[in-house]
Amino acid sequence: MKKRKNPNPFAINKAFPSLILVLLLATFLRLYFLAQQPLVCDEGLIIAPNKIYFHDGILPFRNWHHPPFRYFFLYLSSLILGEQALSFRLLPVLFAVGSVLLCYCLAKHFFGEKTGLLAALLLATDPLHLAFSRLAFEESQLTFLILLALFLTFKYQENKNPLLLFFLGLASGFGMGTKWLYLPVYGFTLSYLAFFVLKERKFKVAIALLICLVLLPFAVYMSSFLPWFKRGYTLHDWFQFQFKMAKSIASVNITEYGDLIGYSSNPWLWFFRPLFFPYLFQTQNNTINSVSGFTNPFFWLIFPPSLIFLFFSSETKKIRPFIIAFLVFIFPLLLSTRPIYLYSATPVTAFLSIVVASAFSALLNKLNKHQNFTFLLKVYIIVAILFSLLLFPLEIGLPANSYSFYQTILNLYES
Amino acid sequence: MSSKNRAETQLLITILLSLFLSIALVVATFTTGFSNRKFYSGKTLQISLAKGKNFIEELEKRKVRGRKVVIFSNSLYAEIPQFIPSADGQTNVRNLACLLNYRTIKPANNNFIYLAILKGLVREVYLFLPDEEWRRRKFDFWSPFLKLKGNSIIGNYYEGTPFTVSSIRNFYNFNFKEKPVLIVNPSAFLNWKKFLNKIQPDLIFILEFEK
Numbered sequence: 001m002k003k004r005k006n007p008n009p010f011a012i013n014k015a016f017p018s019l020i021l022v023l024l025l026a027t028f029l030r031l032y033f034l035a036q037q038p039l040v041c042d043e044g045l046i047i048a049p050n051k052i053y054f055h056d057g058i059l060p061f062r063n064w065h066h067p068p069f070r071y072f073f074l075y076l077s078s079l080i081l082g083e084q085a086l087s088f089r090l091l092p093v094l095f096a097v098g099s100v101l102l103c104y105c106l107a108k109h110f111f112g113e114k115t116g117l118l119a120a121l122l123l124a125t126d127p128l129h130l131a132f133s134r135l136a137f138e139e140s141q142l143t144f145l146i147l148l149a150l151f152l153t154f155k156y157q158e159n160k161n162p163l164l165l166f167f168l169g170l171a172s173g174f175g176m177g178t179k180w181l182y183l184p185v186y187g188f189t190l191s192y193l194a195f196f197v198l199k200e201r202k203f204k205v206a207i208a209l210l211i212c213l214v215l216l217p218f219a220v221y222m223s224s225f226l227p228w229f230k231r232g233y234t235l236h237d238w239f240q241f242q243f244k245m246a247k248s249i250a251s252v253n254i255t256e257y258g259d260l261i262g263y264s265s266n267p268w269l270w271f272f273r274p275l276f277f278p279y280l281f282q283t284q285n286n287t288i289n290s291v292s293g294f295t296n297p298f299f300w301l302i303f304p305p306s307l308i309f310l311f312f313s314s315e316t317k318k319i320r321p322f323i324i325a326f327l328v329f330i331f332p333l334l335l336s337t338r339p340i341y342l343y344s345a346t347p348v349t350a351f352l353s354i355v356v357a358s359a360f361s362a363l364l365n366k367l368n369k370h371q372n373f374t375f376l377l378k379v380y381i382i383v384a385i386l387f388s389l390l391l392f393p394l395e396i397g398l399p400a401n402s403y404s405f406y407q408t409i410l411n412l413y414e415s
Numbered sequence: 416m417s418s419k420n421r422a423e424t425q426l427l428i429t430i431l432l433s434l435f436l437s438i439a440l441v442v443a444t445f446t447t448g449f450s451n452r453k454f455y456s457g458k459t460l461q462i463s464l465a466k467g468k469n470f471i472e473e474l475e476k477r478k479v480r481g482r483k484v485v486i487f488s489n490s491l492y493a494e495i496p497q498f499i500p501s502a503d504g505q506t507n508v509r510n511l512a513c514l515l516n517y518r519t520i521k522p523a524n525n526n527f528i529y530l531a532i533l534k535g536l537v538r539e540v541y542l543f544l545p546d547e548e549w550r551r552r553k554f555d556f557w558s559p560f561l562k563l564k565g566n567s568i569i570g571n572y573y574e575g576t577p578f579t580v581s582s583i584r585n586f587y588n589f590n591f592k593e594k595p596v597l598i599v600n601p602s603a604f605l606n607w608k609k610f611l612n613k614i615q616p617d618l619i620f621i622l623e624f625e626k
Contacts, residue, residue, distance in 0.1 A: 058576075163428070166429045166432055208426055219437035219440035231480075
């Protein structure tokens, strides 16, 4: 693929109007019907203890083993906008739109504006990312922080601006404090940059790396427990608590959650079967009322071959570190012996969007003389995006009246 | 300024900014716990179980905060935090007002330890039962969120607060590391005073059941 010089991703250029349209689409899809959408149980688990954590340092009854930055932005939002469903859900929406923008920036960094726009469009319409970024929990925030960290890592490697390390350190601290699912990405960014710094033998940069990417994230992560520390706990108590959290997270098993465990909680199957995670699913009088996240099999099925194609093609080697980052992220989930719920695949949708968009762009470029084939590829993308949009009512709790039509689609899916 | 000097300056600014912020965060977080832990000069108080609310008032009045609590009792319900199903959002989840009122949900009035945890006054709880009681009722404590380990129920946290239940026979195997608040049911533990040499509490509550 032709190498392009990557300009400032935020500079106004020819792609800017198209990018704005994509961002507006992403915003609209995430704001429409947001206040009327029914609350789901996991939102309850986060909204209910939100204020009590900041006032009294009490961690929630059910999810005490997750780090508490997930509550920070929800609490901030409720302070500014009041305690209503819309205010709790607004920041996840903003993080989601930010993720779409970062998707564009990352894909553009690898293969140019058109790939960036396609990646942004895929994420903007992705039914899994869309469904879970409308809910007041941490998946949208986590996806944003993962993309931000990777973007800052690759930009630093390109222009060596040390201030990027500072922001990467902050993003890493917030990421770890949001959910420990961030940790593999942290491991990747630290190892990746350390490799180049040690190779170049720059002592001062190594010091900066140590402070920005080890000390600073640790300090930011620890500070998320400040309300908890206010109850009289010490650093020793805190370290013990981290071990307890890890043990509790690792010990989640089928017997504790019974009927909540289905096919969708096996990460291997995410790539090979159409899956959905129903928070709310009712059928009445030929109407389906559903708040669910769906995988789009048009993209998930071609995700692994796209990864392989991009990784081994000599023309697309610039994206190899990004693919390695994804593999580092997904392997702990694949190897895990405990159920992993489908909403944890929300960050995967961002990787998927960038990889699939890059693979499509590479193929279109490679086969531009074969017009029939390129036409088929474009039709495939359009059909796949339209399929994503078709699922929209089932993701947001909007009553879907075309019962037989949607039931036909749902028959393809497993939960 | 040459580009090399500019790069060096940026690097220095980054290092200093990150270092300053990290140290400030660590020091602020680290010192918060110690400064919030309040000890009392030591006085025995007597309260009756029915007046569970007074227990909380006494703790607040004496600014006893961030403390470990050791309980000698045979009572299952008064000390064990009760799970409040509606408080976790699983029920009434569509009612936002109910979720937001979670912090004001009152458990049973005799569940004063839970109330103390809820107010952030207590940071760790140890409950010791008479040996016979432990043998008879230890499986009553089992739940997915409290696990049996050896001769104690420990490990899983309730509301983020470590909670341990064991038999009095194991008492001397525990290392409390600081003086706790002691709550005693003297009718279950006639010779409770012999345990004071190990823990030396600064505050003792003696429970009297209403007749």
